[in-house]
Amino acid sequence: MPETIDIAVVGATGLVGEALVELLEERDFPVGTLYLLATGESAGKSVAFRGRNLRVGKLSDFDFAKVRMAFLSTTADAAVECSGLALAAGCSVIDLSGAALAEQAVVALPAANADVLESLSLPARIAAPCAPAAEVAEVLAALRDVLDVRQLSVTACLSASALGREGVQELARQTAELLNARPLEPKLVDRQYAFNMLAQVGVVDEQGHSALERRMAAELSSLFPALEGALDVTCALAPVFFGDALMLSITAGAPLSLDALQAALDAAPGIERVDDDYPTVIGDAQGQDSVYVGRLRLGLTNSCKLNLWIASDNVRKGAALNAVNLGELLIKHYL
Structure with missing residues (x-):
């Protein structure tokens, strides 16, 4: 493992980009020189890192030959363009945008399939799953030795931050308008978004599915191939600034033991099970590095069915921490 490695963060002024930078510092990531990059008006701003204020540079001016790893927390279009430049320059890419999935990049999550990195040739392009898919996958990974999943239904109640900083600002503005008459x-x-629940996140296609729902289904199927064609995803928008809340309904191939399921969750790193209660984003998950699980119960009439509730910090845990963990694995074993 090298003593340090030069790294770029693309989209450094976004919510996930800022969380990435914070976690690189908190976890003492072996960063040599850190390059912060953005597009548009965000270039030129400053972001704090290790006691210094680093100026955010223009993505269009950057030479990826300067770095060996880049985190892409940007739009899909920007990620497609700069990932090509990075790979050509010998720089490995961890792409959080969702664009890499369409180009058959490896979808990886440390808790679910860390061993997939062994088959990669460098420089590598790794697709990090979106936050709600990562949160579901972490729970499924914890349960896979005691649960043979035959069908999965996910209802994801996502916060304004799922739409980026603009989503948080929209919710805040609408709330202020309503409270001030x-x-x-x-x-x-x-x-109206404030004080309301919206039944979809983004536009839907001719079949009624949103791009995020299709992305979640594709990423979960990539992480757990047995789920191909056996899962349904619904994403709704909740009037909450940060954090995901998800309900999972899982049908197994055999009757389930609640004790075994609880023990598996208790043994899994990165999972916090809330017993005799249920976790919430505000009370439990916000700012934390774990996925919180509660309301475990078997089906009313079907002992092969499990229902459970998840609360997680989508920006920090669901997106940024999982990406940083992938970077740590890549450095430790391959760079």
């Missing part, structure tokens, strides 16, 4: 003017979404 001003006329509501939806901008980022097409209707």
Whole structure:
């Protein structure tokens, strides 16, 4: 393992980009020189790292030959362009944008399939799953020795931060307008979001599925091939600033033991099981590095069915920490 490695963070001024930088410092990641990059007006801003304020450079001006690893927390279009440049320059890429999935990149999550990195040739392009898919996958990975999944249904209640900083700002603005009895003017979404539940996240296709729902299904199927064609995903938008809350309904191939399921969750690193209660984003998960699980119960009439509830910090745990963990594995074993 090298003493240090030069790294780039693309999208460093976004919510996940900022969390990436914080975690690189908190976890004493072996960073030599850290290059922070962004597009548009975000270039030129400063971000704190290890007691210094680092200026954010323009992505269009950057030479990826300067670094050996890049985290891409940006739009899919920008990720496609700069990942090609990075790989050509010998720089490995951890892509959080979702774009890499369409190009048959390896989808990896440390808790689920860390061994997949062994088959990679360098420089590598690794697709990090979106936050809600990562949170579901971590729980499935903890249960796979005691649960033969035949069918999975996920209902994901996502926060404003799933839409990025603009989503948080939209929720805050709408909330202020309503509380101050001003006329509501939806901008980022097409209707009242504050104090409301929206039944979809983004536009839907001709079959009624959103891009995020399809991405979650594809990433979960990649991480757990047995789920191919055996899962359903619904994403809704909750009037919460940060954090994901998800309900899982899992059908197994044989009757389940609740004691065995609880023991498997208790033994899994990165999972916190809440017994005789249920976790919430605000009370438990926000700012934490674990996925919180509660309300474990078998089906009302079917002992092959398990229902459970998940709460997780989508920005920190679901996205940034999993990406940093992938970077740590890549450095330790391959760079």
